[in-house]
Amino acid sequence: MNTNRIKLALIIGIIGLFVSSACVRKPSLEKTKVKVLTSEFIYNEAPFPQCHASTIVETDEGLLAAWFGGTHERHPDVCIYTSLYRDGKWGIPERVADGAKNDTLVFPCWNPVLFKRDNNDIILYYKVGPSPREWWGMYKISADEGKSWSAAIQIPNNLFGPIKNKPLGLPDGTILYPTSFETPQIWNIYVETSGQNLTNWRKTEINNNGFNAIQPTVLFYKGGVVQMLCRSKEKRIVETWSSDNGKTWSPLQATSIPNNNSGIDAVSLGNGLQVLICNPVEQGRNKLAVLVSSDGKNWKKLIVLEDQPEGEFSYPAIIRGKDGKIHITYTYNREKIKYVRLEILYE
Numbered sequence: 001m002n003t004n005r006i007k008l009a010l011i012i013g014i015i016g017l018f019v020s021s022a023c024v025r026k027p028s029l030e031k032t033k034v035k036v037l038t039s040e041f042i043y044n045e046a047p048f049p050q051c052h053a054s055t056i057v058e059t060d061e062g063l064l065a066a067w068f069g070g071t072h073e074r075h076p077d078v079c080i081y082t083s084l085y086r087d088g089k090w091g092i093p094e095r096v097a098d099g100a101k102n103d104t105l106v107f108p109c110w111n112p113v114l115f116k117r118d119n120n121d122i123i124l125y126y127k128v129g130p131s132p133r134e135w136w137g138m139y140k141i142s143a144d145e146g147k148s149w150s151a152a153i154q155i156p157n158n159l160f161g162p163i164k165n166k167p168l169g170l171p172d173g174t175i176l177y178p179t180s181f182e183t184p185q186i187w188n189i190y191v192e193t194s195g196q197n198l199t200n201w202r203k204t205e206i207n208n209n210g211f212n213a214i215q216p217t218v219l220f221y222k223g224g225v226v227q228m229l230c231r232s233k234e235k236r237i238v239e240t241w242s243s244d245n246g247k248t249w250s251p252l253q254a255t256s257i258p259n260n261n262s263g264i265d266a267v268s269l270g271n272g273l274q275v276l277i278c279n280p281v282e283q284g285r286n287k288l289a290v291l292v293s294s295d296g297k298n299w300k301k302l303i304v305l306e307d308q309p310e311g312e313f314s315y316p317a318i319i320r321g322k323d324g325k326i327h328i329t330y331t332y333n334r335e336k337i338k339y340v341r342l343e344i345l346y347e
Helices: 002-024
Strands: 032-041 050-058 063-070 079-086 094-097 109-116 122-128 136-142 175-182 187-194 202-205 213-220 226-232 236-242 253-258 265-268 274-278 287-293 300-307 313-320 326-332 336-346
Touching (some): 032 300, 050 326, 050 336, 063 109, 063 336, 094 122, 094 136, 175 226, 187 226, 226 253, 265 313, 274 313, 274 326, 300 336
Parallel strands (some): 050 109, 050 313, 187 213
Antiparallel strands (some): 032 336, 050 063, 079 094, 109 122, 122 136, 175 187, 175 213, 187 202, 213 226, 236 253, 265 274, 274 287, 326 336
């Protein structure tokens, strides 16, 4: 009797291992499909003629998007605007940050990035300055899901915070910021870190290996492995890897993915699938696509969101919602911000 029970327990255990293994198995790229649930503009009318560089974060009540808007990029009247998505619709754009130093000295704003820290506060990072070569990093904090914001605070030590894409919260609570700097001679990526209270800012250099790269985006894997994919001048998305939660990084290398020297973004889904949104062309910004990978090396085109003879569909932002849906925003001809919601299906 005891022997039979032992045999039964062993059989149940083996079955359990197979079931568990099946549950954590990475989805097959060939069987990964997608369904477009929503495709719309965040606004149809706005108090600015041009916009660019959107970002998005999930709130307890819905979504929050931000971007910069004004007469045109670099104009002193360019400010940061936000819109809240609640009850199935986007709110009227609201100006939440500007580049005024005083009553007479005003600089343009650039590249907002939204991030929710562990205590559920939302941080709005952005840049202020006459150009990307001369800007400085700022942030504001919202404790009410983006309805109101603190006074602006400058990031210390001449650091920038996230340069375009969302940070990564590490297991120990550290916030890892994918960032970069530009000079007339060279573009370089590196990472910054801070605590959850936005103190103890540190900078970690990366060997750019001769590439001119900026605006990295972060993907995570099991065992503390982190990947950054970056825009570059070399007509390819370039990458660097870390095996120790971002403490050290490999030299930059080119991937096989074309890049038109325009912004990209990516998100890890937690089931082993990595999702990248980019302009998969060497020139122009008239094609925008979503790619998927299970290893960060081999990428499959999942869906083409825009493919037109001309136009600009660029600077995407992408996140995964709590319900597993994918939320995307991007620049639409510098006139509007488009929002797309996707459901990824596994056959």
